[in-house]
Amino acid sequence: MSAILDGLELPIVGAPMAGGPSTPELVAAVSGAGGIGFLGAGYRTVAAVGADVAATRALTERPFGVNVFTPGGGVRADAGELVAYARRLAAEAAAAGVALGEPRHDDDAFAGKVEALVADPVAVVSFTFGLPPREAVDALRRAGSEVWITVTAPDEARAAARLAPDALIVQGVEAGGHRGVFADDEDASDLTLLVALQLVGEATDLPLVAGGGLATGAAVGAALVAGARAAQVGTAYLRATEAGTSAAQKDATATDAPTRLTRAFSGRTARGIVNRLLADHTDAAPRGYPEVHHLTTPLRAHGRASGDADLVNLWAGQAHALARAEPAAEITRRLAAEAREALESAIRRLR
Numbered sequence: 001m002s003a004i005l006d007g008l009e010l011p012i013v014g015a016p017m018a019g020g021p022s023t024p025e026l027v028a029a030v031s032g033a034g035g036i037g038f039l040g041a042g043y044r045t046v047a048a049v050g051a052d053v054a055a056t057r058a059l060t061e062r063p064f065g066v067n068v069f070t071p072g073g074g075v076r077a078d079a080g081e082l083v084a085y086a087r088r089l090a091a092e093a094a095a096a097g098v099a100l101g102e103p104r105h106d107d108d109a110f111a112g113k114v115e116a117l118v119a120d121p122v123a124v125v126s127f128t129f130g131l132p133p134r135e136a137v138d139a140l141r142r143a144g145s146e147v148w149i150t151v152t153a154p155d156e157a158r159a160a161a162r163l164a165p166d167a168l169i170v171q172g173v174e175a176g177g178h179r180g181v182f183a184d185d186e187d188a189s190d191l192t193l194l195v196a197l198q199l200v201g202e203a204t205d206l207p208l209v210a211g212g213g214l215a216t217g218a219a220v221g222a223a224l225v226a227g228a229r230a231a232q233v234g235t236a237y238l239r240a241t242e243a244g245t246s247a248a249q250k251d252a253t254a255t256d257a258p259t260r261l262t263r264a265f266s267g268r269t270a271r272g273i274v275n276r277l278l279a280d281h282t283d284a285a286p287r288g289y290p291e292v293h294h295l296t297t298p299l300r301a302h303g304r305a306s307g308d309a310d311l312v313n314l315w316a317g318q319a320h321a322l323a324r325a326e327p328a329a330e331i332t333r334r335l336a337a338e339a340r341e342a343l344e345s346a347i348r349r350l351r
């Protein structure tokens with residue numbers, strides 16, 4: 001049971017989108033409209049996350065959440081494969097006039113982020129990339145936060161349920177950005193959202209939040225009918241006025257270019273719009289998060305700064321062409337209003 005989900009005016013969760021899009025302004029606008037927005041703590045320092053939380057609080061009194069990457073979900077990179085991949089990217093780096101980054105392993109300051117969120121609690125802390133340690137879950141809940149865990153399949157849901165979280169976020173393969181799979185290997189789930197929702201709904205009684213490809217109110221309505229308490233929407237906010245999305249990514253999101261799963265940018269499977277770097281290197285990209293993420297950081301930064309979209313990780317879900325450039329509050333209210341209309345029209349078809 002989740003008091004936060006029970007109390008939502010509109011069943012819309014603004015997905016955490018680390019790497020720029022989820023600004024305090026975006027989060028506050030979604031929460032202010034009656035949904036709940038999430039900051040992404042991923043790739044940020046502990047101090048920066050604290051500043052984001054303070055900035056969001058200054059903009060809204062409504063509840064909002066923070067998303068944290070769980071360490072340990074990644075399979076350790078093979079050193080030889082990393083060297084070979086760095087050699088392969090060397091020509092890209094030379095052409096861009098940058099040096100590749102150091103492919104180091106780290107845990108994105110997991111313990112420091114949890115500690116800071118325990119000291120200064122927010123309404124919800126959500127996790128992705130695997131199970132958080134039980135002590136972290138217990139400490140956050142004692143501090144007054146709800147804990148939500150991202151899953152992509154029923155076996156992950158059963159494992160997560162043993163930590164007694166307040167809700168599960170069910171992510172379908174349609175979703176933009178990194179897959180939340182616990183282990184990014186050949187056995188990882190490739191379930192679409194509707195299938196995952198049905199199977200996870202059978203596997204657990206926990207409240208479910210559904211994400212992946214939900215870009216219209218009708219799709220939000222479908223997720224609610226399939227058992228979700230709320231829809232977690234990411235890509236549909238990428239072009240929002242308040243989003244910190246780079247210009248290259250905003251422009252690509254507005255096209256109908258295809259998306260594809262890739263490890264080319266980060267070493268962990270993620271869905272992005274197909275560009276040259278993705279097309280040329282996906283088949284050779286090794287598993288190795290966050291080593292490959294650090295390796296490509298200068299290339300991606302150069303792409304964003306120079307407007308060369310072929311070097312940027314253009315994370316987006318399969319329905320990205322439907323994302324609109326509107327204030328986030330309007331997007332939130334429109335999705336909910338259209339969901340109601342779609343559900344009313346669907347119920348008439350059943351009479």
Ligand SMILES: Cc1cc2nc3c(=O)[nH]c(=O)nc-3n(C[C@H](O)[C@H](O)[C@H](O)COP(=O)(O)O)c2cc1C
Pocket residue numbers: 015016017018019021040041042067127128150171174175176177178211212213214232233234235236315316317318319
């Ligand atoms: C640009 C981008 C960044 C994302 N970053 C995160 C993140 O930091 N943490 C997380 O749990 N999910 C992240 N996601 C995935 C979302 O939580 C969610 O699963 C997804 O956006 C839902 O599918 P949709 O993009 O089709 O709406 C990201 C998605 C996108 C598009």
